[in-house]
Amino acid sequence: xxxxxxxxxxxxxxxxxxRKADSDPVAAKRAERQVAILFGLSAIGTILxxxxxxxxxxxxxxxxxxxGSTNAHQLFLGLGLTFSMFFIGIGAIQWAKTLMPDNEVxxxxxxxxxxxxxxxxxxxxxxxxxxxxxxxxxxxxKRSLGLSLGLVGLSPLLLLRDxxxxxxxxxxxxxxxxxxxxxxxxxxxxxxxSDLEVGAVAQVLPQLPAGQERTLNSIAKDALLLxxxxxxxxxxxxxxxxxxxxxxxxxxxxxxxxxxxxxxYEQQTKHLLCPCHQxxxxxxxxxxxxxxxxxxxxxxxAITVDSEGYLVAKQGFTEPVGPSxxxxxx
Amino acid sequence: MxxxxxxxxxxxxxxxxxxxxxxxxxxxxxxxxxDHWSFMLGEIALYSFIILLLSGTFLTFWFDPxxxxxLYQGDYQPLSGIKMSxxxxxxxxxSFDIRGGLLMRQIHHWAALLFMxxxxxxxxxxxxxxxxxxxxxxxxxxxxxxxxxxIVEGFLGYSxxxxxxxxxxxxxxxxxxxAMPIVGSYIAFFAFDGLFPGEAFIPRIFTVHVLLLPxxxxxxxxAHLMLxxxxxxxxxxxxxxxxxxxxxxxxxxxxxxxxGGFFFIVFGVTAFLSAVASINPIWLYGPYTPAQVSAGxxxxxxxxxxxxxxxxxxxxxxxxxGHTLSWNILIPGVIIPGILFTGMAxxxxxxxxxxxxxxxxxxxxxxxxxxxxxxxxxxxxxxTTVALLNGGNDIIAIQFNLSxxxxxxxxxxxxxxxxxxxxxxxxxxxxxxxxxxxxxVLHGRETGRLLRLPHGEFxxxxxxxxxxxxxxxxxxxQPNPLVLNPVDDHGVRRPGTLLNKLRARxxxxxxxxxxxxNGEDLKExxxx
Numbered sequence: 001x002x003x004x005x006x007x008x009x010x011x012x013x014x015x016x017x018x019r020k021a022d023s024d025p026v027a028a029k030r031a032e033r034q035v036a037i038l039f040g041l042s043a044i045g046t047i048l049x050x051x052x053x054x055x056x057x058x059x060x061x062x063x064x065x066x067x068g069s070t071n072a073h074q075l076f077l078g079l080g081l082t083f084s085m086f087f088i089g090i091g092a093i094q095w096a097k098t099l100m101p102d103n104e105v106x107x108x109x110x111x112x113x114x115x116x117x118x119x120x121x122x123x124x125x126x127x128x129x130x131x132x133x134x135x136x137x138x139x140x141x142k143r144s145l146g147l148s149l150g151l152v153g154l155s156p157l158l159l160l161r162d163x164x165x166x167x168x169x170x171x172x173x174x175x176x177x178x179x180x181x182x183x184x185x186x187x188x189x190x191x192x193x194s195d196l197e198v199g200a201v202a203q204v205l206p207q208l209p210a211g212q213e214r215t216l217n218s219i220a221k222d223a224l225l226l227x228x229x230x231x232x233x234x235x236x237x238x239x240x241x242x243x244x245x246x247x248x249x250x251x252x253x254x255x256x257x258x259x260x261x262x263x264x265y266e267q268q269t270k271h272l273l274c275p276c277h278q279x280x281x282x283x284x285x286x287x288x289x290x291x292x293x294x295x296x297x298x299x300x301x302a303i304t305v306d307s308e309g310y311l312v313a314k315q316g317f318t319e320p321v322g323p324s325x326x327x328x329x330x
Numbered sequence: 331m332x333x334x335x336x337x338x339x340x341x342x343x344x345x346x347x348x349x350x351x352x353x354x355x356x357x358x359x360x361x362x363x364x365d366h367w368s369f370m371l372g373e374i375a376l377y378s379f380i381i382l383l384l385s386g387t388f389l390t391f392w393f394d395p396x397x398x399x400x401l402y403q404g405d406y407q408p409l410s411g412i413k414m415s416x417x418x419x420x421x422x423x424x425s426f427d428i429r430g431g432l433l434m435r436q437i438h439h440w441a442a443l444l445f446m447x448x449x450x451x452x453x454x455x456x457x458x459x460x461x462x463x464x465x466x467x468x469x470x471x472x473x474x475x476x477x478x479x480x481i482v483e484g485f486l487g488y489s490x491x492x493x494x495x496x497x498x499x500x501x502x503x504x505x506x507x508x509a510m511p512i513v514g515s516y517i518a519f520f521a522f523d524g525l526f527p528g529e530a531f532i533p534r535i536f537t538v539h540v541l542l543l544p545x546x547x548x549x550x551x552x553a554h555l556m557l558x559x560x561x562x563x564x565x566x567x568x569x570x571x572x573x574x575x576x577x578x579x580x581x582x583x584x585x586x587x588x589x590g591g592f593f594f595i596v597f598g599v600t601a602f603l604s605a606v607a608s609i610n611p612i613w614l615y616g617p618y619t620p621a622q623v624s625a626g627x628x629x630x631x632x633x634x635x636x637x638x639x640x641x642x643x644x645x646x647x648x649x650x651x652g653h654t655l656s657w658n659i660l661i662p663g664v665i666i667p668g669i670l671f672t673g674m675a676x677x678x679x680x681x682x683x684x685x686x687x688x689x690x691x692x693x694x695x696x697x698x699x700x701x702x703x704x705x706x707x708x709x710x711x712x713x714t715t716v717a718l719l720n721g722g723n724d725i726i727a728i729q730f731n732l733s734x735x736x737x738x739x740x741x742x743x744x745x746x747x748x749x750x751x752x753x754x755x756x757x758x759x760x761x762x763x764x765x766x767x768x769x770x771v772l773h774g775r776e777t778g779r780l781l782r783l784p785h786g787e788f789x790x791x792x793x794x795x796x797x798x799x800x801x802x803x804x805x806x807x808q809p810n811p812l813v814l815n816p817v818d819d820h821g822v823r824r825p826g827t828l829l830n831k832l833r834a835r836x837x838x839x840x841x842x843x844x845x846x847x848n849g850e851d852l853k854e855x856x857x858x
Binding site: 008010011058067070074077079084088096107108112163171203216219223253257258263275277292296322323325326327 | 360562590692800
């Protein structure tokens with residue numbers, strides 16, 4: 001294994017160096033006092049903790065440099081706890097270091113491998129016991145046992161089935177459909193194109209039929225961003241251009257990468273940025289991805305106005321919104 | 331005999347007559363533990379875990395793990411009258427109305443960060459010193475398991491308050507599940523009881539976070555410690571320390587006092603951090619809604635490298651036969667971490683296969699004496715560090731006024747280029763350090779004293795180092811590379827020639843070293 005070279009010799013464990021407290025009773029007494037003071041500091045910490053708990057109200061704030069405005073109750077409670085804990089530890093270690101014996105001790109190690117005869121004994125025992133069960137001879141038992149043990153694992157798995165419903169088409173549908181009004185979030189007010197100035201951005205949701213509660217589940221699919229540009233800024237196919245209305249373009253707000261809300265709009269560059277993983281979408285080019293990990297543009301919703309002049313969806317989304325999944329076809 | 335001694339004797343007698351533990355206790359109370367600062371790293375992890383159990387139990391007394399919608403009417407004015415989940419409202423209640431509640435929340439969070447940091451640094455210590463070698467491979471695997479579970483447990487924990495930041499994290503986790511081929515959307519629907527976010531996940535991850543995972547943690551930590559106890563601790567090489575002995579302080583009283591005291595110090599430091607340094611101020615983020623997100627959304631640090639990988643991966647997706655495969659999620663989110671953690675768990679076996687070393691090891695390696703392993707470790711660290719930095723690319727861009735796109739491109743290229751460079755540099759540094767050790771043993775230490783010789787030459791006086799030091803620098807083994815001829819001693823062709831070639835090549839790389847000085851070298855020098 002190793003090269004046979006003459007090693008330098010092991011000089012053995014160095015001489016034990018005596019500490020002052022080992023021989024000098026005065027030093028030992030001093031060390032004892034130090035330990036006692038440290039434990040005493042801990043007791044003071046506990047008193048600080050108790051006093052803070054009882055007497056400092058919850059709504060007092062103190063200003064500390066660097067830390068800023070801090071809640072006094074929790075600050076002094078924390079400092080009390082810090083003192084009470086920390087100084088017990090320091091005291092115990094000071095005690096161990098100055099007064100407890102510091103002679104290093106040598107203990108032997110033993111190889112973990114058992115003696116050869118024990119090992120062969122063990123193997124013989126296992127063989128004999130296993131032979132007594134006759135597992136090797138009775139292959140029918142062995143196979144049927146294997147089968148049943150394999151199958152028994154299915155039961156707990158099956159029990160998990162009712163954790164949730166099957167996905168069905170739920171990942172592919174939203175509440176957007178032809179004629180559904182766009183309403184502000186928050187506020188639930190329908191909006192007109194004139195409510196949005198050029199360069200403005202708004203988050204909207206579909207107006208729900210009266211009596212229907214809006215759930216987080218629906219927001220997670222329905223959230224929509226409205227952005228108003230000058231119509232001449234668009235670089236869209238004629239079809240996509242017809243999905244806009246007076247320079248207003250609508251995108252799903254749910255990132256096609258991992259579903260975060262694409263919340264940052266840069267007015268100057270007309271880029272939409274997802275704060276989670278920095279996927280960057282170019283608004284004038286139908287949210288084409290120009291940077292980052294998202295593989296698809298944000299789905300665009302076709303919008304128009306209804307007879308009263310409020311913005312409505314011309315049709316539902318033509319593709320699923322949000323992150324990819326196996327059953328997604330495009 | 332004093333009264334106290336009599337009382338102690340009675341107790342000892344009582345216990346022993348019922349358990350027969352006297353012999354076992356005597357042996358174990360005098361058990362020897364070697365002393366080194368780096369052996370405290372695992373202790374920090376253990377103590378943080380205890381702090382987590384204590385503070386976590388406190389939090390459950392008020393936390394309401396439910397996504398039932400409530401109208402907040404508590405003391406925190408900015409959120410007054412806002413609809414939110416009961417989980418979020420109860421977290422606000424703990425933070426603002428319960429005395430010591432905020433402190434406990436912060437202790438719980440700080441202890442979790444410390445727990446993970448201690449695990450990682452402890453793991454690095456074990457790796458770089460070769461403490462994972464036979465007979466400690468099982469404990470290494472348990473450790474990798476604890477690290478993996480720790481990441482999951484931490485993530486579930488900071489997801490519980492149901493604030494805007496944590497909900498965003500859960501959304502990303504859901505997207506990873508949903509991206510899995512064939513079963514993805516089914517598992518996602520089972521996990522969330524339907525569409526995201528639903529009203530099921532907080533109660534469910536609560537049970538996992540406070541019951542299932544802590545139970546597994548307790549079992550694994552117990553096994554981890556029992557193995558350390560039974561196999562005895564490793565020790566650093568030095569005079570008087572061999573593979574056959576263990577040098578240190580007895581459990582009672584020195585080690586008990588030191589380790590016990592250290593628990594209080596860890597608790598004290600955690601309490602101090604929690605008293606002065608605000609962490610996860612969920613009241614600033616607001617309740618979760620899928621349509622919002624705050625800029626600069628960051629996971630906790632131990633998830634940061636995964637987030638960094640996901641951020642940097644190029645936008646690749648396959649659409650075929652009516653199905654979608656999101657490589658941009660699967661590769662950085664599932665496949666790369668899977669390879670890293672599997673490789674880490676198997677490393678002890680891989681190394682022993684390369685070196686052919688099947689012996690027990692209780693003396694630790696000095697990292698420089700095993701250049702290949704050290705370089706591999708630094709390479710892996712470089713990889714994760716680049717990923718971690720990229721996980722904070724938005725914060726870095728703002729703080730240092732840089733372009734986020736440039737940081738991303740730096741990471742994309744750096745994650746491929748920097749690790750191999752780090753490997754080569756580390757290996758060279760290790761070999762140079764070996765050379766320096768050799769020099770030190772052969773020529774002694776530079777004293778800084780200059781001497782002018784009679785003929786005008788200046789020389790620096792060297793002083794021989796102590797025999798103890800010289801032994802520490804030269805005690806290690808220097809194995810030769812494995813020789814694996816394609817034909818074995820009996821003239822039979824070995825099976826798997828290609829694998830053998832690979833093994834021999836890796837063994838050659840692993841044994842590249844600077845010859846350490848031996849007795850002969852020293853004698854030769856003395857003749858000069």
